[in-house]
Amino acid sequence: MTHAPPKILISACLLGQPVRYDGKGKPLFHPAVDRWREEGRLVTICPEMAGGMPVPRPPAEIENGASGLDVLEGRARVLEVTGGDVTAEFIAGAEKAVAFARANGCTHALLIDGSPSCGSVAIYDGSFSGTKHAGNGVTAALLKRAGIAVFSPADIDRLDVLTR
Structure with a gap:
């Protein structure tokens, strides 16, 4: 008996949906994405929109070079370039992403990098200067904590290769 390949949670912007802070998508063109779509394996979410944020919205970064884990543990905030505190929205979006992934049987997630929600390799440092540092966004950190590979x-x- 063969097992069905796992479902993959994917950032909506990677499918070209205009959900980013600037009202644009950032489509990822790759044969694997096309195949996963055809196989019905993609589960789409924008954590920031799921957390109640509008499109477009002011750019936001995690303050002081901190990470998504710091936000989840109450040691840092997510701030907009305008100074607004959107920490609660980012945490709510991350919680909804984990619940949505679990409800749909996702074992893996493919998330846009650099984002204060979805970044899993590098995120912006909170200075709004374009400087990145190694770290996870809020959603990536919570998904990893929940055992979902990001x-x-x-x-x-x-x-x-891992999900075939």
Whole structure:
């Protein structure tokens, strides 16, 4: 008996949906994405929108070079470039992403990198200067804590091999 390949939670912006802070998508063109879509294996979410944020919205970063884990543990906030505190929205979106992934049987996630929600390799440092540092966004950190393997677009080939 063969097992069905796992479902994959994917950032909506990677499928070209205009959900990013700037009202745009950031489509990831890759044969694996096309195949997963055809196989019905993609489960789409934008954690920031799931947390109640509008499109477009001011850019946001995790303060002081901290990480998503720091936000989840109450040691850091997510702030907009305008100074607004959107920590609660980011945590709510992360919690909804984990619940949605579990409800749909996702064991892996493919998330846009750099985002204060979805970044899994590097995120912006909170200075709004374009400087990145190693770290996870809030959603990536909570998904990992929940046992869901998180991948960035740079790791799509490895994700493809692991989920066949």
